[in-house]
Amino acid sequence: MVKVKFFAALRERLQCAEMQIASQPDDSVAAVRARLIEQHPHWQRELLDNDVLCAKNFAFVGHQEPVRSGDELAFFPPVTGG
Amino acid sequence: MSQRIRVQTADFDVAAEYQRLAQTSSCGAVVTFSGLVRELVDAELEALTLEHYPGMTERVLEQLVEQACKRWQLGEVTLIHRVGQLALNEQIVFVGVAAAHRKAAFAAAMFIMDFLKTQAPFWKQEHSSTGSYWVAAKATDKQAAEAWQEN
Structure with a gap:
């Protein structure tokens, strides 16, 4: 399983803070995101937004990043701290 | 070099x-920056909520400080968010840098803030009389961080 977290405005719009999704062989961030959209078609616009950032195991990654069972993914909007 | 990084609800x-930073005898310069909650232009701010990604936030802040230490000779760095x-008017963020000379201290403090703004997973939500709104990222913050990559 892969743990998936959402933060801030994205968490509110998806009405989901955290979920688990089954991992697959040769999985990637893009593939996980596609399966999330398959399961929740109304998430498509939010998750495909070009501004949405992704982290794997607490580090920024691109969409081609490999994903394995036990990884933690997070999707979130551009950051606004400071 | 020693560093102190904190993500906390408590004030600082x-x-x-400053006293802690000023105690390093090899350092002749201390630069500090504090970021505060300021009023809104078009509505009355009632409160600001800061959300973050526990686990990733601390890691990113550590990496920012490490990068600053590679670029400049620093004695001590404190980063509190x-x-x-x-x-x-409440305090949000503190960056303090002690170094032998002022140029490194000024530059490192600005570098850390510029990257914190675009890399550290914090999000602000403003609560005002007209509702609650997530703050949008600013293009100028992105440009400020990118400018360091050119130098």
């Missing part, structure tokens, strides 16, 4: 943080 004491609900 700038005078105490608050989370949770904050009121108008």
